[in-house]
Structures are given as structure tokens and as C-alpha cells.
Amino acid sequence: MKIQFLGTAASEGFPDAFCDCDNCTGARRLGGPSLRKRSAALIDDILLIDLGPDLMAAALVHNLSLAKIEYCLQTHEHEDHLEPRNLAWRSQFCGVYGNPMLHYYATEGALAKLAADIGRRALGGLGEGSEASVALNVTTHVVAPFQTYQVGPYRVSTVKGHHDPEHLVPLLYLIERDGRTLFYATDTGEIPEETWQALQGRKIDVVAMDHTFGFQKRSNGHMNAEQFQEQMARMQADGLLNSGARVFAHHIAHHSHPPHSELSAYAEGKGYAVAYDGLVVAI
Numbered sequence: 001m002k003i004q005f006l007g008t009a010a011s012e013g014f015p016d017a018f019c020d021c022d023n024c025t026g027a028r029r030l031g032g033p034s035l036r037k038r039s040a041a042l043i044d045d046i047l048l049i050d051l052g053p054d055l056m057a058a059a060l061v062h063n064l065s066l067a068k069i070e071y072c073l074q075t076h077e078h079e080d081h082l083e084p085r086n087l088a089w090r091s092q093f094c095g096v097y098g099n100p101m102l103h104y105y106a107t108e109g110a111l112a113k114l115a116a117d118i119g120r121r122a123l124g125g126l127g128e129g130s131e132a133s134v135a136l137n138v139t140t141h142v143v144a145p146f147q148t149y150q151v152g153p154y155r156v157s158t159v160k161g162h163h164d165p166e167h168l169v170p171l172l173y174l175i176e177r178d179g180r181t182l183f184y185a186t187d188t189g190e191i192p193e194e195t196w197q198a199l200q201g202r203k204i205d206v207v208a209m210d211h212t213f214g215f216q217k218r219s220n221g222h223m224n225a226e227q228f229q230e231q232m233a234r235m236q237a238d239g240l241l242n243s244g245a246r247v248f249a250h251h252i253a254h255h256s257h258p259p260h261s262e263l264s265a266y267a268e269g270k271g272y273a274v275a276y277d278g279l280v281v282a283i
């Protein structure tokens with residue numbers, strides 16, 4: 001299995017187009033891995049995590065085609081992770097034909113936002129076999145925390161993050177293939193106890209986890225570096241990490257992090273790495 005990060009920024013992107021802080025100015029000057037689009041990831045070129053607002057830019061910058069994606073796992077419905085109009089852009093409405101059916105997995109709340117935002121093209125609903133589902137070439141599947149199901153060649157388990165609990169249900173995903181496991185864990189604050197319980201007995205090879213507030217104070221719905229390291233330590237203490245497991249900081253906000261090289265040097269000293277846009281990791 002391999003993961004390619006298509007975007008690794010928090011909601012506003014890094015640099016934030018409207019910001020001239022030292023971090024944004026430094027990122028513009030240095031370019032390369034310091035330039036971060038909104039978070040999304042691609043597994044083995046066929047499974048997408050999050051139908052995000054920067055997919056078009058990611059495909060362009062990293063010279064990728066997303067025509068072959070067959071599956072999409074949605075973490076939650078915040079705007080920096082879900083741009084429903086992507087579905088129209090990969091369908092006959094925009095002159096695209098012959099792609100595989102996209103199996104789209106999301107919570108009830110995310111599916112409601114998807115149907116509302118895609119407007120008249122979703123009239124009649126996106127249920128399996130419906131007119132809209134056929135026209136948009138998508139089949140939706142409702143998922144909830146603490147379920148395990150088969151997604152093509154992947155065994156996928158959902159657990160619950162701690163993120164905007166009054167408005168949505170945030171999903172973190174364990175994705176397994178050929179005995180290897182990825183834990184995709186953004187956006188979340190400190191991992192809830194019920195999720196730790198659900199993770200017991202798992203062996204994880206690669207973790208991509210929320211680091212939104214980096215060098216700022218501790219956060220509730222996201223994590224700073226200290227909280228990130230505490231979750232890592234708990235994973236180690238609970239025996240959840242396979243030998244040789246790698247942990248990556250993800251969802252990096254401009255207000256809390258220096259450009260990539262400086263941030264990476266810090267993380268390396270603490271035993272983890274920092275994801276960047278375009279990075280491919282073999283799992």
C-alpha cells in the first residue's frame with residue numbers, strides 16, 4: 001500500500017493567501033514542501049481520503065490523474081475537506097465519461113451536506129441506483145464510528161475523533177491491506193477514550209495525525225505539538241505501533257508552524273516526521 005499526501009494544510013492553506021505573517025512570508029520565499037494545500041490523500045491511486053476543495057490544484061501541481069479513483073472515504077464535512085461540486089466535475093455534467101463508479105463513504109451529516117451543496121443535480125437523492133447517482137456516477141454509503149467494512153481490497157475501520165462535536169461526527173480511519181495498516185487521524189483533538197479502547201490490539205504501520213496548533217497553546221478540537229506527542233506516547237505504551245512504524249504530522253496551520261525544514265528538524269528530534277504535499281509513503 002502507498003499513501004500520497006495531496007494536501008497537508010489546515011483550513012486556510014499555508015500560506016494563507018490573505019496573510020503576510022512571518023510563517024506565510026517564509027513559506028512563499030522557500031517554496032517546495034513549505035507550500036501546503038488543504039488536506040486530502042490518495043491511497044494506491046484508487047482510494048481518495050476527502051473530496052477536498054484543492055483536488056484540482058493538487059492534480060495539476062503533482063501531475064496526477066484522479067480518473068481512476070473508485071473509493072472515497074470522507075473524514076467529516078468541514079469545507080476544507082468537502083467540496084461536493086467535485087462530483088459534478090468528474091461526471092457527464094462536465095463532459096467526463098467512462099470513469100469507474102465512485103463508492104463514497106461518509107456520515108449521515110456529510111452526506112446531507114453533499115446532497116444540499118450539489119443542488120439540482122442531486123434532486124431525488126443519491127441513493128443507490130437513483131437517477132442522480134447514475135448521472136453523477138457515485139454510490140453513497142452511510143458510515144458511523146466503530147464499524148468495519150470492506151472497501152474493494154481494503155479493510156476499513158472507523159473510529160471517532162474529537163472535533164466540533166456539536167455540529168458533526170468526525171471519523172478517523174484505519175485502512176488495512178495485505179497485512180499493513182494506515183491510521184489517518186485528522187481532524188481531531190486528543191483521542192477520546194472510547195477510541196483508544198477500539199484501537200486495542202491493532203498494529204499500525206503509518207500514522208498521519210492532526211498537528212494543527214503546532215507551537216501554539218493546547219487545543220480542544222485539534223492538537224498542538226505537545227498533545228500530538230502525548231498521543232504518540234500512548235500509542236507506543238498501548239503497543240499499537242508495529243516495529244518500524246512512522247508517524248507524520250498533518251493538517252499544518254500557518255499561525256502555528258514555521259516553514260517545512262525548520263518544522264521537520266524539530267519533529268525529527270521528537271521521533272516523528274512532517275507530511276508535505278506530494279509526499280509518497282510506502283506502507
Ligand SMILES: [Zn+2]
Pocket residue numbers: 010011039078080081187251
Ligand atoms: Zn480541517
Ligand SMILES: [Zn+2]
Pocket residue numbers: 015016019020021022023024025254255
Ligand atoms: Zn500567515
Ligand SMILES: [Zn+2]
Pocket residue numbers: 076078163187
Ligand atoms: Zn475540521
